[in-house]
Structure formats: C-alpha cells, structure tokens
Amino acid sequence: MVLWEDDEEANYISIDNNGTISVKPIDRDKDDISTYVFEIVAYEVPDPIWNTSLTITFFVLDIDNNPPLVRWIMDASFDNVTFPVDDDTEKSTEMRFLENTDGTLNLTIFIRDIDTGENAQFSVELEDLEENEITYTDAFMIVPTAGYRTGQFQITVRNVTYIDYELPGWIDISFNVLTRGVLDSTKEDRILVKITLIDYNDETPEFEETEYSVSINETAKKGEFIIQILATDLDAE
Incomplete structure (x- = not known):
C-alpha cells in the first residue's frame, strides 16, 4: 500500500496503489512556490508497522505567462x-x-x-x-x-x-x-x-511696439484722443 505522509500533498499530486504518480494542474505564480517536497510511505497491508518512506522533490519551471x-x-x-x-x-x-x-x-x-x-x-x-x-x-x-x-x-x-x-x-x-x-x-x-x-507670475508686461510717434495739433483740446498704447502680459492672471 502506498500513501502520502500528509493529505495536503493531494492538492498537487495523486498516486495509485501501483506507485504511479500523476501531477495535477499547478499554478506556480498563484501559489508562489517553485519547489515541492513530498514524502511517500509504503507499508504492508496486514501490518502497517512494517513500512518505508521516500522523499520526492520536484521543481516547477516557470513560463512567461504573466505581463508586468x-x-x-x-x-x-x-x-x-x-x-x-x-x-x-x-x-x-x-x-x-x-x-x-x-x-x-x-x-x-x-x-x-x-x-x-x-x-x-x-x-x-x-x-x-x-x-x-x-x-x-x-x-x-x-x-x-x-x-x-x-x-x-x-x-x-x-x-x-x-x-x-x-x-x-x-x-x-x-x-x-x-x-x-x-x-x-x-x-x-x-x-x-x-x-x-x-501658472505663476513669471512674465513681464510688454508694449506691442518699442517706440511710438504721434503728431498733435497745437489746437488740440483737453481730453481729445491722441493714441492708444497697448501692453500685454502672458501670465494667466
């Protein structure tokens, strides 16, 4: 008679009375285990005290099946x-x-x-x-x-x-x-x-022109429009 030393091994491997070991589907990545160690015990059916054990170690090779x-x-x-x-x-x-x-x-x-x-x-x-x-x-x-x-x-x-x-x-x-x-x-x-x-205040206001020239009539009255000078600032506020 052949059996596992621990029933937990049955999650990964099965064995019959003839000693044939079969591997069940294993997700190495999910379990995060690459090495499995099992102990198998063989004993006489009439008298289990007469037995022998064997330790089996197998390694699960990783395949590139997951993306980063x-x-x-x-x-x-x-x-x-x-x-x-x-x-x-x-x-x-x-x-x-x-x-x-x-x-x-x-x-x-x-x-x-x-x-x-x-x-x-x-x-x-x-x-x-x-x-x-x-x-x-x-x-x-x-x-x-x-x-x-x-x-x-x-x-x-x-x-x-x-x-x-x-x-x-x-x-x-x-x-x-x-x-x-x-x-x-x-x-x-x-x-x-x-x-x-x-945005922060890192821009200096600038006039649209570097120099302005205008002629004014000597009879111009107070408040009369002469010229419009524009300046812009690239900052948001």
Missing part, C-alpha cells in the same frame, strides 16, 4: 493615490505641477511581474498618446528604465524649457507609463499620467 503590471501609485507621503488593481477601466492618475520647475514629480509608480527568472524582467518607458499633436515625453523621463519582479519608478523633468504655462499646448500634459516583458514585448501594461501646469 502597474500595481499602484503613491505620492511622496506614501499615501495611496491610485486605482483599484482589478479595475477594468483605463488606469490613470492626475496631478498639478508648477511651471518652470525642475525635479521629480510627486509620484512613485510600483510595477510587479509575478513570473520568475528571466521571465520576470521588464522594461519601463514613457509613451506619447497617438492623439497628441505634441511630444510631451520630450520634457520628461522615467527612472530606472528596467526592473525585475518588483520595482519603484519615478518621473523626472528632462527639459525644463518645455514646462512653461505660456508655451502653446503645454498647459495640459498627458502620456503613458508603459511596461513590457523583456522576453515577450507583447505582454504589457500602461497607466495614463495627466499633468496640469500651474
């Missing part, structure tokens, strides 16, 4: 400011950023790939939206640009000259954070990042 996923986003205080992980809707996050500011955005992006070994390697990049006429990724970059299993990533300003409220088209900025598997680039995930620039 953006799991959550946190701000600098590590408060969760993101979306439900299992939400089927488009994942996105919004923030405001002061114009002409260099540095790192107040976001930390967490990415995870539950595969193992080389299958758990992934790349990270910023991706412009097809509908955008402006290449917003010229102004930003993400670091680092690669990860293994889990990683934290931050977006930083690459070219501060674009972070200008008065620059046409740069008040509302949007792009994706895209992560892909290294071995299989079709396995991917992305999150939409929306940034609204905050």
